[in-house]
Amino acid sequence: MSVGVGVIGTGVMGSEHARLLARQIPGAHLAGVFDADTARARVAAAGTLVFSDPQSLIKSDRVGAVIIASPDATHAELALACLAAGKPVLCEKPLASSTAEALRVVQAEVALKRRLIQVGYMRRFDPGYQEMKRIKDEGAVGATVLLHNQHRNAQAPDWFTGPMAVTNSFVHEIDISRWLTGSEMVSAHVTSGPGGDPLMITMRTDRDEIVSTEVYMNASYGYHVHAELVGRQGTVALAPTSLTMRNKDNLGGVSYPDNWVPRFADAYRRQLTDWIDGVTTRTPVGASAWDGYVASSIAEQVAAVLAGSGSAELIRTPRPSLYD
């Protein structure tokens, strides 16, 4: 039985999820969409339903699962509404715009005694990051000592405000660093460039590993995400993802995409496919609401030191057994 998926928000990510659901995700189909911009919603709906508001989408009998791809500030409330309706939900990152909001979502899911939320930390589904984790987990490079992350956007999205380089972008490195190392972050130090761009964020883990991340929102040359894990006996890093190498006018090299959609196209498709498999078999996959809470909590603490001392011992909450 195909799962009808409703998509809330048809911006860059929502329209991509709708496009994939319309024809590329086995076991699922696009049931309909909502967006405050009805013209944009109509295009993304591609002939399916256009709902008048998010609540009617969530409650619709045509919708068996929900994707939240609306503005960050709306994620927590909509996730709570999906929990109340008993609907599985893939919530785009971040789960919430504050620690308190994220904790409310976790508490609501714990009260339900059932994991319905997956958070859209899709790099866990990227083949390159999965290969890095496989190599690290089999011990091929020895014990981890360092993880270097690089997160460069060609230019900051026009909807970017305030500390979103941390709460919207750096959250990816918080989650993927926890996932790759299997460790928890215990402290953070932030050095900020002119106008807060770029940022250098150094975290230490509970296994004394060092995690460094460069977040550069206006790198201009292209969208370029990289990671290298350094062990006691070797290193493993993401390979260039360019499909071609080009030589011209005494110069040669790889190409870079304009943004994250083409760079992580495979990861988005695999994330949706595995999510739908998990919905169908009731076996949650990917980043949980707890992972979403940890990422949002660390991001809020890092954003808070941006203007201050630059360092923070990270406050951590015990993980509920629902997420063991």
Ligand code: ISE
């Ligand atoms: C954007 O929202 C994403 O999630 C992208 O994956 C990330 O690279 C970008 O920096 C964010 O703004």
